[in-house]
Amino acid sequence: MRNTSLCRCAYKKLGSKPPHFLIDVMAISRLIIENFRNLAAVDLEFDHGFNFLVGDNGSGKTSLLESLFYLGHGRSFKSTVTTRIIRYDQPHFILHGQIREQRHQWSVGLQKLRKEGNTIVKINGEDGNKISDLAHLLPMQIITPDGLNLLNGGPAYRRAFLDWGLFHHQPEFHAAWSGLNRLLKQRNAALQQNYDYAALKIWDMELAKLAHQVSRWRADYAEALRTEIEKTCRLFLPETEISIGFYQGWEKDRDYAQLLEHNFERDKAIGYTVSGPQKADFRFRANNLPVEDVLSRGQLKLLMCALRLAQGEHLMQQKNRHCIFLIDDFASELDENKRQLLAERLRNSQSQVFVTAITPSHLRQMQPEKSQIFKVDKGTIKPLEN
Numbered sequence: 544m545r546n547t548s549l550c551r552c553a554y555k556k557l558g559s560k561p562p563h564f565l566i567d568v569m570a571i572s573r574l575i576i577e578n579f580r581n582l583a584a585v586d587l588e589f590d591h592g593f594n595f596l597v598g599d600n601g602s603g604k605t606s607l608l609e610s611l612f613y614l615g616h617g618r619s620f621k622s623t624v625t626t627r628i629i630r631y632d633q634p635h636f637i638l639h640g641q642i643r644e645q646r647h648q649w650s651v652g653l654q655k656l657r658k659e660g661n662t663i664v665k666i667n668g669e670d671g672n673k674i675s676d677l678a679h680l681l682p683m684q685i686i687t688p689d690g691l692n693l694l695n696g697g698p699a700y701r702r703a704f705l706d707w708g709l710f711h712h713q714p715e716f717h718a719a720w721s722g723l724n725r726l727l728k729q730r731n732a733a734l735q736q737n738y739d740y741a742a743l744k745i746w747d748m749e750l751a752k753l754a755h756q757v758s759r760w761r762a763d764y765a766e767a768l769r770t771e772i773e774k775t776c777r778l779f780l781p782e783t784e785i786s787i788g789f790y791q792g793w794e795k796d797r798d799y800a801q802l803l804e805h806n807f808e809r810d811k812a813i814g815y816t817v818s819g820p821q822k823a824d825f826r827f828r829a830n831n832l833p834v835e836d837v838l839s840r841g842q843l844k845l846l847m848c849a850l851r852l853a854q855g856e857h858l859m860q861q862k863n864r865h866c867i868f869l870i871d872d873f874a875s876e877l878d879e880n881k882r883q884l885l886a887e888r889l890r891n892s893q894s895q896v897f898v899t900a901i902t903p904s905h906l907r908q909m910q911p912e913k914s915q916i917f918k919v920d921k922g923t924i925k926p927l928e929n
C-alpha cells in the first residue's frame with residue numbers, strides 16, 4: 544500500500560508519461576456507507592466492470608450514486624445543502640471506499656458532521672487531505688436526467704466540464720484557476736469601492752496573466768476533445784451534424800490586460816468585471832443551430848453522454864487513467880436502439896460503471912461479461928446472483 548504523500552505527489556506529477564502504476568483499470572472495490580440519505584448502513588463489494596442497481600422509486604438507487612460521487616468530489620450532484628444529505632436525525636454521515644488499481648490499493652474516507660459542517664478526508668488512514676486529493680484519485684463522470692443542463696443550461700456548466708478535464712490533464716491548472724477566481728473576486732470588490740484605475744492596474748496585470756494561461760489551456764483541451772466528441776456523435780447522432788466552438792470569454796487575440804483597462808469605467812459602473820475567462824463557453828450546434836433549440840430530449844441526452852464518454856476516453860488515451868461512470872436512470876428518454884448504442888460504448892470504455900434502473904428489463908441491452916446486480920429496497924442494498 545502506498546503512503547498518502549507519495550501517492551499525492553505521484554498524481555501531481557502526472558505529466559506526459561504516466562507512472563506505471565496508473566496504467567491499469569481503476570475501480571472502487573468496496574464501499575461502506577453510514578447515514579447517507581436513506582442508506583443507514585451499507586457495505587458492498589463492487590464488480591470492476593458493470594454494477595446495476597435495481598429498485599423501486601425512492602428505494603435509494605440515486606443515493607448510492609450520490610454517495611460515490613460525493614466520495615470523488617466532496618460534494619453532491621443533487622443538493623448544495625450538505626446537512627440535508629445526512630440521514631434524518633443523525634449527527635454525521637461517513638463514506639469509506641477502497642480503490643484498486645491492479646497492483647495498488649487506496650483506502651479513502653470522508654465524514655461530514657451536521658454541527659461543524661466541515662468535511663474530514665482521510666487517505667490511507669492519514670488526516671489532512673484535501674478534497675482535490677480525492678478528486679485526483681477518483682476521476683468520475685456522472686450522467687443523470689438533470690445532466691442536460693450541460694447543453695441547455697448556462698455556460699457555467701460547460702466551463703465546469705472543460706475545467707474537470709484540465710484538472711485531470713494539467714497539473715498546474717488547479718492553482719491557476721483558484722488564483723484567477725480569487726483575483727476576480729478581489730477586482731469585483733474593488734470596482735465597488737470607487738478606486739481609480741491606477742489602484743487596480745497591478746492586480747489586473749496578474750489577473751491577465753492567469754486569464755491568458757487558463758484560456759489557452761481551455762482552448763487546447765477543447766480542441767483536443769473535438770475528435771473524440773465527433774467520433775462518438777457520428778455513432779450516437781449520425782443524422783445530425785454537430786459543430787463545436789470554444790469562446791474564451793472575450794474577443795479572440797485581444798490582450799486581456801488592455802481590455803480590462805479599456806472596460807474599467809464600464810465595469811465600475813456595473814460593479815463587476817463583464818468580460819473574461821469567467822464568461823468562457825464551449826458551444827454546440829446541430830446542423831448549425833443551437834442544440835437546445837433543435838434536438839429532442841433523447842438526442843440531447845445522447846449528446847450529453849457523448850461528451851462525457853469522450854472526456855473519459857480522452858483521459859484514458861492521454862493519461863492511461865480510467866474514469867468511473869455513474870449513470871442514473873439509464874433507460875430514460877432513450878429508445879431500444881439508442882440504449883444499445885450507449886451500452887456498447889460503455890462496454891468498450893472498459894471502465895467501472897454504475898447504472899440504476901427501476902426494472903431489470905431496462906437493462907436488457909447491457910450484457911457485459913463482468914457485472915453484478917444489486918437489489919435496492921427501502922435503503923437496503925443486496926447483491927443478486929447473476
Ligand SMILES: Nc1ncnc2c1ncn2[C@@H]1O[C@H](COP(=O)(O)OP(=O)(O)OP(=O)(O)O)[C@@H](O)[C@H]1O
Nearest residue numbers: 580581600601602603604605606627628629630631
Ligand atoms: N437526509 C435524508 N435522510 C433519510 N432519507 C432521505 C434523506 N434525503 C432523502 N431521503 C429519502 O431517500 C429516499 C431515496 O431516494 P433516491 O433518490 O435514492 O431514490 P431512487 O431509488 O433513486 O428513486 P427514483 O427511482 O424515484 O429516482 C427517498 O425516499 C428520499 O425521500
